Amino acid sequence: MNKTITIAHGNGGAENHELISKIFYRHFHNEILEKSEDAALIEDGRLAFTTDSFTVSPLFFPGGDIGKLAVCGTCNDLAMMGAKPRYLTCSVIIEEGFATSELEKIVRSMQKELEINGAKIVSGDTKVVPRGSVDKLFINTTGIGEIAKPGISAHNLQEGMAIIVSRDVGAHGATIFAAREGIALESTLETDCTSLYPEVKALIDADVEIAAMRDATRGGVAAVLNEWASASEVCIEIEEEKIPVQEQVRGICELLGFEAVSLANEGTFVLAVAEEEASNALDIMKRHHENAEIIGTVTMEHPQKVLLNSSWGTKRFLDLPSGELLPRIC
Amino acid sequence: MNKTITIAHGNGGAENHELISKIFYRHFHNEILEKSEDAALIEDGRLAFTTDSFTVSPLFFPGGDIGKLAVCGTCNDLAMMGAKPRYLTCSVIIEEGFATSELEKIVRSMQKELEINGAKIVSGDTKVVPRGSVDKLFINTTGIGEIAKPGISAHNLQEGMAIIVSRDVGAHGATIFAAREGIALESTLETDCTSLYPEVKALIDADVEIAAMRDATRGGVAAVLNEWASASEVCIEIEEEKIPVQEQVRGICELLGFEAVSLANEGTFVLAVAEEEASNALDIMKRHHENAEIIGTVTMEHPQKVLLNSSWGTKRFLDLPSGELLPRIC
Numbered sequence: 001m002n003k004t005i006t007i008a009h010g011n012g013g014a015e016n017h018e019l020i021s022k023i024f025y026r027h028f029h030n031e032i033l034e035k036s037e038d039a040a041l042i043e044d045g046r047l048a049f050t051t052d053s054f055t056v057s058p059l060f061f062p063g064g065d066i067g068k069l070a071v072c073g074t075c076n077d078l079a080m081m082g083a084k085p086r087y088l089t090c091s092v093i094i095e096e097g098f099a100t101s102e103l104e105k106i107v108r109s110m111q112k113e114l115e116i117n118g119a120k121i122v123s124g125d126t127k128v129v130p131r132g133s134v135d136k137l138f139i140n141t142t143g144i145g146e147i148a149k150p151g152i153s154a155h156n157l158q159e160g161m162a163i164i165v166s167r168d169v170g171a172h173g174a175t176i177f178a179a180r181e182g183i184a185l186e187s188t189l190e191t192d193c194t195s196l197y198p199e200v201k202a203l204i205d206a207d208v209e210i211a212a213m214r215d216a217t218r219g220g221v222a223a224v225l226n227e228w229a230s231a232s233e234v235c236i237e238i239e240e241e242k243i244p245v246q247e248q249v250r251g252i253c254e255l256l257g258f259e260a261v262s263l264a265n266e267g268t269f270v271l272a273v274a275e276e277e278a279s280n281a282l283d284i285m286k287r288h289h290e291n292a293e294i295i296g297t298v299t300m301e302h303p304q305k306v307l308l309n310s311s312w313g314t315k316r317f318l319d320l321p322s323g324e325l326l327p328r329i330c
Numbered sequence: 331m332n333k334t335i336t337i338a339h340g341n342g343g344a345e346n347h348e349l350i351s352k353i354f355y356r357h358f359h360n361e362i363l364e365k366s367e368d369a370a371l372i373e374d375g376r377l378a379f380t381t382d383s384f385t386v387s388p389l390f391f392p393g394g395d396i397g398k399l400a401v402c403g404t405c406n407d408l409a410m411m412g413a414k415p416r417y418l419t420c421s422v423i424i425e426e427g428f429a430t431s432e433l434e435k436i437v438r439s440m441q442k443e444l445e446i447n448g449a450k451i452v453s454g455d456t457k458v459v460p461r462g463s464v465d466k467l468f469i470n471t472t473g474i475g476e477i478a479k480p481g482i483s484a485h486n487l488q489e490g491m492a493i494i495v496s497r498d499v500g501a502h503g504a505t506i507f508a509a510r511e512g513i514a515l516e517s518t519l520e521t522d523c524t525s526l527y528p529e530v531k532a533l534i535d536a537d538v539e540i541a542a543m544r545d546a547t548r549g550g551v552a553a554v555l556n557e558w559a560s561a562s563e564v565c566i567e568i569e570e571e572k573i574p575v576q577e578q579v580r581g582i583c584e585l586l587g588f589e590a591v592s593l594a595n596e597g598t599f600v601l602a603v604a605e606e607e608a609s610n611a612l613d614i615m616k617r618h619h620e621n622a623e624i625i626g627t628v629t630m631e632h633p634q635k636v637l638l639n640s641s642w643g644t645k646r647f648l649d650l651p652s653g654e655l656l657p658r659i660c
Contacts, residue, residue, distance in 0.1 A: 010458030089381035128340030
């Protein structure tokens with residue numbers, strides 16, 4: 001490993017995985033941690049438990065703010081494990097001089113989003129640090145959810161399964177980049193940040209046999225697909241033109257030199273289901289977002305790899321994102 | 331409330347309470363949160379759940395580091411509710427350029443302390459932010475404990491009960507201050523930072539009827555006693571000369587103009603038990619730290635107040651700490 005930590009170590013991709021496995025997993029080594037995906041399963045698999053710290057900059061952006069993000073992020077990690085979000089803790093680190101009115105706005109956003117999830121903040125912590133020790137405000141939320149649908153896992157993918165995305169990809173990363181750089185978009189582009197539990201509940205209530213489910217946060221859809229391909233030792237083949245991407249997001253991607261599938265989302269998830277379940281799942285998902293789409297299938301073509309098929313008939317591997325992706329997008 | 335957040339809002343005393351009640355409790359309002367003390371009780375009171383973010387500066391100090399502190403802090407909050415620490419999450423925010431070797435040292439300290447508590451890190455999060463967005467490294471730990479001894483609460487104090495401190499007070503605050511200011515102490519002063527679960531377990535195993543128990547972190551013993559007096563609507567009378575204080579801590583207090591009872595501790599707790607339980611409890615506590623001492627009793631002299639009796643026969647109120655106490659001590 002590098003002698004110092006770099007921005008790339010927080011990218012949700014290759015370097016991030018290296019840091020986690022070589023430092024944290026190595027020392028904290030235990031069975032629950034090693035099996036944990038979006039959340040750890042505790043209490044005989046009855047509860048899911050997950051944590052996330054939020055450092056997004058700017059704090060307020062089109063379609064959301066750090067408060068909404070902090071509740072969505074943690075509740076979505078629980079929902080992705082098939083769990084109903086129940087109890088959250090909220091720990092804030094505030095820079096001296098921060099406006100009380102902005103803090104209150106953030107807390108109000110949190111409460112609004114908690115209500116959508118039917119979850120509660122039950123414990124908290126507040127630290128104030130001198131000017132310059134933190135950039136404005138960071139929030140940690142840690143959540144406990146009740147498993148409603150057990151067995152969802154990155155290890156479940158099998159040949160023939162369909163891969164569905166819940167909406168167009170990359171809106172959060174593109175929105176934060178534009179807001180931070182002061183790019184005035186003549187557009188309505190806003191973050192996809194949203195609570196996914198209601199949509200997950202609809203899938204569970206309709207008895208969809210969910211094999212794997214993951215929100216495509218840091219590292220985007222590319223990171224999710226690569227982790228699944230690797231965990232299940234399968235190939236995931238994606239039809240590139242099926243991936244829904246908004247026009248404005250495509251524009252920002254060209255500017256940045258990134259692919260939309262590697263940009264972060266905060267309310268977009270990927271689902272793997274058996275082929276015969278796919279159209280039912282898609283119908284339900286389209287009710288929540290009309291851009292939901294079946295984008296590929298699981299094959300044994302190149303195990304542990306993600307293959308992108310273009311409409312020109314060319315093929316290329318989509319790798320786990322690496323390098324300095326946008327920092328502070330969540 | 332002030333229009334901006336000040337260092338005083340994070341002091342563990344009066345202004346901190348104002349911020350918590352006027353912003354966080356007001357919007358997050360729910361029964362579990364309002365009843366929560368060092369930790370919230372969830373799952374029909376079977377589990378305790380608590381969070382803490384650590385921003386201490388410097389990261390390494392005599393007797394500990396931020397990693398040890400992050401595990402002790404959260405596990406102690408669980409132990410103080412009579413809970414056995416079980417599962418923790420660990421979320422770190424790292425400044426770009428931080429030395430990997432220092433990160434590893436911190437993670438090792440965490441693991442060592444987890445083993446003392448018999449607890450595990452089961453889920454985590456790693457964020458890297460650009461230089462200047464955070465001062466080196468912050469850690470959040472959030473923990474779940476299993477209630478071994480239910481009913482411990484700040485509301486349980488009754489006339490005649492004895493108040494015991496587990497050791498001399500103020501060592502952590504004094505150590506951090508000295509380390510930060512580069513005061514070379516010709517002494518062995520070090521933080522009291524330690525995991526309290528083993529001592530709590532000894533009290534529970536000996537069937538001590540613990541009424542209230544609280545680790546005296548930010549705001550020190552003064553904050554704990556004031557919160558108890560207020561919650562139980564009693565007066566707590568303390569014999570000032572009984573409060574154990576190390577000579578070096580006294581020296582630093584004179585320098586700072588603070589009282590040792592208002593300085594932060596990270597492995598020192600206050601216990602309230604019935605008079606007839608006091609000597610048994612003290613015997614057990616002295617086995618863990620010879621400086622444990624009965625420092626006062628509960629009376630009805632001035633309800634909701636803490637009274638300090640000096641050896642000269644004078645009396646004064648010990649108030650909830652307020653103003654700009656030392657920031658970044660935890």
